[in-house]
Amino acid sequence: MRIGKLYNKYKDYVLFNKNILISGIFAFFAGAIFTQFFSEFSSDSLSNSIVTLILEYCVYIPIFSYLFYLDNKSRYVDKETGKKNYNEIRTDIKKLIAAFAISETIYSVSKVVLHYQLLSLGFIEPYQTSMIASIIAWIIFLLVINLSIKAVHLFKSK
Secondary structure (H helix, E strand, O other): OHHHHHHHHHHHHHHHHHHHHHHHHHHHHHHHHHHHHHHHHOOOHHHHHHHHHHHHHHHHHHHHHHHHHHHHHHHHEOOOOOOEOHHHHHHHHHHHHHHHHHHHHHHHHHHHHHHHHHHHHOOOOHHHHHHHHHHHHHHHHHHHHHHHHHHOOOOOOO
16 A cells, blocks of 8 residues: 555656656667667767767657657646646646756766767677667666756646
8 A cells, every 4th residue: 555655646757757768768779779880881989979869869759758748648638627728738848848958968968978988999889889878878867857857846746
């Protein structure tokens, strides 16, 4: 019974992190495959790191957005009228942008620096460099994004 209460209290955070992890897994593997492919055509480690990061965002953002919408669409509907509350939607979008701006900047810098450094060393395969850099950057990102969504009060306390 305690686990159920704990889950209900933090349900929004659990779903938020689930969405991040699912979309992140897709981006993770897309990045690993792409960085290996890119390395066959160019030995420029910095270009590989940056282009892989861009591809990861092209995969991550749409998936996360869709999953977040699915989990939260009922929050934006007025229960009495059944109409969408566009003010609440705009407010949450601003909060999401604020939280993600900080955490994604930290993720992007750490991912590119780690990816570049590992590629430059040249002792592991390019796909492995992408995976190692992503895992380390994701750990940092998850800490920062959770602190950020708490700071901007994205979810109302229950």
